[in-house]
Every structure is written in structure tokens, then in C-alpha cells.
Amino acid sequence: MGSSAKKKREKKSDFKKTKLKVGKARPKNTNATDTSFAAKSIVLKQQSLSESGRDPPTIFNHNLSLLASKADTQRRDALSWLTNAIPTMNATSLPQPPSAILSKAQPLILDGTASVRSQLLKLLRVLPSDQLGPIDQVLLYTRAGMSHLSTDIKLSSLDVLDWLIEAQPESTVSCAGGWVKTLETFEKLLSWTGAKGTTGSLTGDGKWSATKPTVSLGSSKLLVHQLNSLTTFLNAGLVRPVRNEDLLAIQAAQCWPLWHFEAHLMPTKSNPYGYLNLFGKPRDTKSEMYEDPEERQEAFVTSGMYRAFSQDVTEARKEGGEVGRAAAGVAKALQLVVDVG
Numbered sequence: 001m002g003s004s005a006k007k008k009r010e011k012k013s014d015f016k017k018t019k020l021k022v023g024k025a026r027p028k029n030t031n032a033t034d035t036s037f038a039a040k041s042i043v044l045k046q047q048s049l050s051e052s053g054r055d056p057p058t059i060f061n062h063n064l065s066l067l068a069s070k071a072d073t074q075r076r077d078a079l080s081w082l083t084n085a086i087p088t089m090n091a092t093s094l095p096q097p098p099s100a101i102l103s104k105a106q107p108l109i110l111d112g113t114a115s116v117r118s119q120l121l122k123l124l125r126v127l128p129s130d131q132l133g134p135i136d137q138v139l140l141y142t143r144a145g146m147s148h149l150s151t152d153i154k155l156s157s158l159d160v161l162d163w164l165i166e167a168q169p170e171s172t173v174s175c176a177g178g179w180v181k182t183l184e185t186f187e188k189l190l191s192w193t194g195a196k197g198t199t200g201s202l203t204g205d206g207k208w209s210a211t212k213p214t215v216s217l218g219s220s221k222l223l224v225h226q227l228n229s230l231t232t233f234l235n236a237g238l239v240r241p242v243r244n245e246d247l248l249a250i251q252a253a254q255c256w257p258l259w260h261f262e263a264h265l266m267p268t269k270s271n272p273y274g275y276l277n278l279f280g281k282p283r284d285t286k287s288e289m290y291e292d293p294e295e296r297q298e299a300f301v302t303s304g305m306y307r308a309f310s311q312d313v314t315e316a317r318k319e320g321g322e323v324g325r326a327a328a329g330v331a332k333a334l335q336l337v338v339d340v341g
Contacts, residue, residue: 056095063082068107076115080122083123083126086101086126086127097131098132102133102135103133105124106141110145114156117156124167134175135164135172135178138160139161154222155221158225165232172236174296176277176288177288178289179237180286181286183233190227190312192312192313220322223326227326228329231330237293237300239336310331313331314331
């Protein structure tokens with residue numbers, strides 16, 4: 001009997017509400033977790049972020065690795081540090097070759113932060129232009145940025161393209177896919193495909209429409225920049241570099257009795273026969289390398305882009321203002337197709 005009465009009281013206590021006095025704290029549960037402890041931090045001296053006591057190559061490589069950081073402020077600060085450090089170092093004494101620096105920095109062409117892209121362009125301008133290595137991957141990121149949805153990224157990518165043409169004009173237009181694919185990117189951005197019979201910038205009466213996607217999606221500043229960059233690109237691809245006959249004669253006299261001495265020297269760049277694509281996948285006509293202005297002109301004409309550009313730029317010049325002046329530069333560059341060869 002006693003045991004049965006005790007069990008009944010315990011069952012009733014489970015449903016009995018505890019009456020608390022004013023100012024008295026509620027008793028803790030028996031299964032409550034003690035959170036009164038404090039976490040302690042462990043600091044290792046060799047992981048200090050201060051630059052004192054660290055050799056310059058380590059600091060250089062550390063900032064180079066921060067280009068892949070998820071924080072935009074770290075990416076921007078790392079670019080700024082590299083921009084200030086590279087001019088103070090000799091090109092041969094850099095901890096990493098300029099081609100490796102460019103390979104790490106090229107994904108930032110598509111960065112969503114404007115300050116990072118602006119600082120990236122400053123970094124690119126301080127890199128030695130003769131040691132950039134293959135630029136086909138940089139051009140790939142640049143074309144992706146030119147067709148980006150963001151107008152700001154489009155503008156900054158055009159700045160990168162202008163830098164590429166200024167730094168290495170021949171390599172920009174002659175690398176794999178550098179000529180045809182870049183022209184196709186401009187063709188799609190400007191909607192200059194009316195002469196091919198596809199939906200483009202020409203209206204039913206054969207006139208250029210001012211309400212085409214390039215104008216409606218972007219600003220006149222973007223359109224002017226696109227036209228100016230296209231002019232620079234066409235000039236770089238269709239104009240043959242002027243040969244200095246006097247300099248060639250002096251070089252031939254210095255190497256006499258040898259002829260074509262420079263053709264028998266060891267190559268100074270990595271993978272010098274990469275353009276042959278001996279072990280790579282078969283390329284199509286768009287991914288081919290066009291190393292001669294005549295070859296680039298033929299590819300430009302046979303693809304139909306020359307006809308489309310010539311027809312649409314005539315109507316674009318009628319817009320007047322900055323757009324008309326920029327279109328006039330494109331029209332002048334297109335005349336090189338007739339003059340070359």
C-alpha cells in the first residue's frame with residue numbers, strides 16, 4: 001500500500017505547476033548544459049599577419065594567393081600590394097613569373113566588385129608586356145566579360161581588351177580563337193548580323209534600328225567604347241607591321257656570312273610550337289590561329305562578318321554625335337580589307 005501511494009504522488013507531481021515566489025529564479029533543469037565556460041584562443045607566432053620578419057618572396061606569394069580570397073577587400077588589397085611591389089622589383093627577380101601572376105589574376109576580370117576590377121587593370125599595366133606568356137586564356141575571360149549582363153563588367157572588360165592590344169597586339173589577334181571569336185563577340189554585342197539574313201540590327205526597310213539590344217540594354221558610353229575597341233582591334237589585325245629595312249640590313253651585316261640567323265636560334269618562349277596543335281583536340285575555323293594579315297582578312301570576309309559590319313556601320317554613322325564618330329573609326333578600319341594585299 002505504501003509503495004502504491006508513493007507512485008501516485010510522483011505521478012501527480014509531474015502535472016503539478018510549481019509556484020514561484022516573486023524574485024526567485026526558476027530552478028535549473030537536471031539535463032541543462034553548462035555554458036559558463038570561456039573559449040581560449042591559440043596564437044602561433046609563425047602565422048602572424050605582420051610583414052616584419054618575413055622574407056619578400058613569402059609575402060609576395062601570400063598576396064598572390066589572396067587573389068582567390070572570398071572577401072573582396074582582401075582581393076583588392078592584394079592587388080594593390082602587388083601593383084606597388086612589382087615596379088620596385090626586377091622582372092627577373094620576381095618570386096613568380098609575370099605569366100603566373102597573370103594566370104592567377106585573370107579570373108578577376110569577371111569580379112563583381114568595381115574596386116577589384118579597377119585595381120586589376122592597374123596591376124595588368126605594370127606587368128612586363130614581353131613576359132606575359134600565352135594570352136588565349138586571358139582573352140577568353142575578356143570575351144566572357146564583354147558579353148556579361150552587367151554594364152560595368154562590360155566596360156572594364158573592354159579596358160582589358162584595349163590593354164591586351166596595346167601590350168601584345170600581334171599575339172592578341174593571332175592566338176587560337178583570338179581573331180574570329182573576338183569578332184563574333186563584337187558582332188553579337190552590336191547586333192551587326194543583318195547582312196547575313198538573320199535577325200539583327202536592320203529593320204524591314206533596310207535601315208539600322210536605334211532601338212537594337214546594344215542601345216536599349218546599355219548606355220551610349222558603352223556603345224562608344226565598344227566601337228572604339230573594335231576599331232583598335234581591326235587595326236591590329238589587318239595592318240601589317242612596318243618593316244625597318246635599314247635595321248634589317250644592319251642585323252644581316254652583323255651576322256654575315258650567316259643568313260636568316262634569327263630563324264635558327266633557340267625559342268625564347270614556352271611551348272613555341274603550340275600553334276601546330278600536334279597533341280590537342282582538332283580545332284574548328286573559329287579556334288584557328290591566323291598569324292598573317294592576309295589570312296585574317298580572308299577569314300573576316302569568308303565568314304560574312306565583313307559584309308555585315310560594312311552594311312551596319314554605314315547606318316550607325318548616321319546616329320551622329322559620339323556614336324557617329326566612333327562608327328566612322330570602324331568604317332575607316334574596314335577599308336583596310338581592300339587595301340591589305
